[in-house]
């Protein structure tokens with residue numbers, strides 16, 4: 001396929017429809033690095049700048065309307081700006097309540113109880129981003145075990161915090177590279193890399209480093225690594241080995257928490273980690289994240305911890321922010337109350353899209369596999385990744401496949417398919433993205449019709 005010609009044609013079309021966004025981008029680039037503050041939002045040639053988002057849709061400065069499957073970095077299980085959250089916040093603001101006060105408030109207690117109840121942990125503490133929360137979780141583990149090493153998997157993304165900036169997106173005969181400058185010296189030696197879903201590799205790594213390993217942190221459903229669920233026996237082995245070697249097991253459920261059911265994916269596996277990190281959905285659209293887990297580990301961030309063990313996870317001007325706690329509480333209550341309607345609905349849409357996209361591309365001679373399949377673990381998976389394969393493989397099981405350009409064509413997915421879908425009126429990410437309760441059956445079908453037209457069009461470039 002003449003990808004260059006196709007990409008150039010798509011760019012031309014995009015520029016024509018986004019005159020105002022282009023002007024905003026040019027201005028924004030004077031003050032902001034590449035026109036914004038989050039690289040993933042700033043796709044090529046420039047992002048469209050949104051003026052309104054509601055439910056499944058987003059409106060841009062040029063009047064284009066997109067059905068959005070990015071949905072706030074997958075946080076928005078109920079679409080953009082759900083009425084119940086807006087109303088709860090409006091009512092609160094009308095009472096002149098909601099901005100930061102510096103007091104504990106009562107909503108955080110209610111949100112804490114609710115989350116602990118859903119995931120079965122003892123204690124929880126809130127902060128403001130998934131990045132901070134995973135960093136605190138690792139600090140707790142290091143302090144608790146008095147050990148140095150942090151084990152993570154290739155393709156694991158835990159936010160831009162020093163203990164996890166190795167082996168995220170770069171494939172180089174494996175995924176082990178440090179991916180940020182500016183870190184304390186020796187950080188690379190502190191992070192031990194292992195391969196997701198590979199029991200043998202995990203056993204080898206624990207055998208070699210287990211006694212010095214403070215924690216093994218992983219996403220039971222890996223997001224940036226390709227939308228792949230851990231195999232059950234792999235996760236069981238992770239639990240077994242971490243226990244055997246006295247390391248803590250940390251589940252990063254920033255994406256998976258409240259995405260596949262009203263709780264953590266851990267309960268679908270029946271595996272209890274020592275610490276769980278949550279974020280995204282638990283804030284109901286506001287910046288909330290949390291570390292939850294064992295009493296004895298969480299106690300290290302409290303005032304009674306011994307000075308030499310105390311973890312400075314005890315501040316944050318905006319931690320447990322009043323409006324954010326209220327939004328999170330309102331959101332999670334709704335998800336819990338409506339669990340039996342919400343998750344089967346969005347899960348069925350997910351299944352339809354995954355199967356539909358594979359079928360369409362296969363009919364037109366493209367080798368495409370979707371990820372996000374829940375298999376025997378998550379019955380209702382609403383996340384859809386699309387992988388354009390250079391090799392003939394039946395199934396994607398490892399981030400090392402997703403990020404290896406010889407196996408998966410990342411450019412085709414993130415540049416060409418992204419612009420192709422935008423041209424059709426759909427904003428996708430990781431190939432497709434996150435389905436919410438705001439998406440209708442007809443929008444889902446229309447997105448598949450769009451994929452069909454795109455596959456046909458691509459044939460003209462073969």
Ligand SMILES: Cc1ncc(COP(=O)(O)O)c(C=O)c1O
Pocket residue numbers: 073128129130131132134157158159160219223224252253254255279280289
């Ligand atoms: C699994 C996982 N952990 C942690 C983070 C970091 O969260 P935040 O972006 O809220 O800092 C992310 C963000 O996408 C994530 O996907």
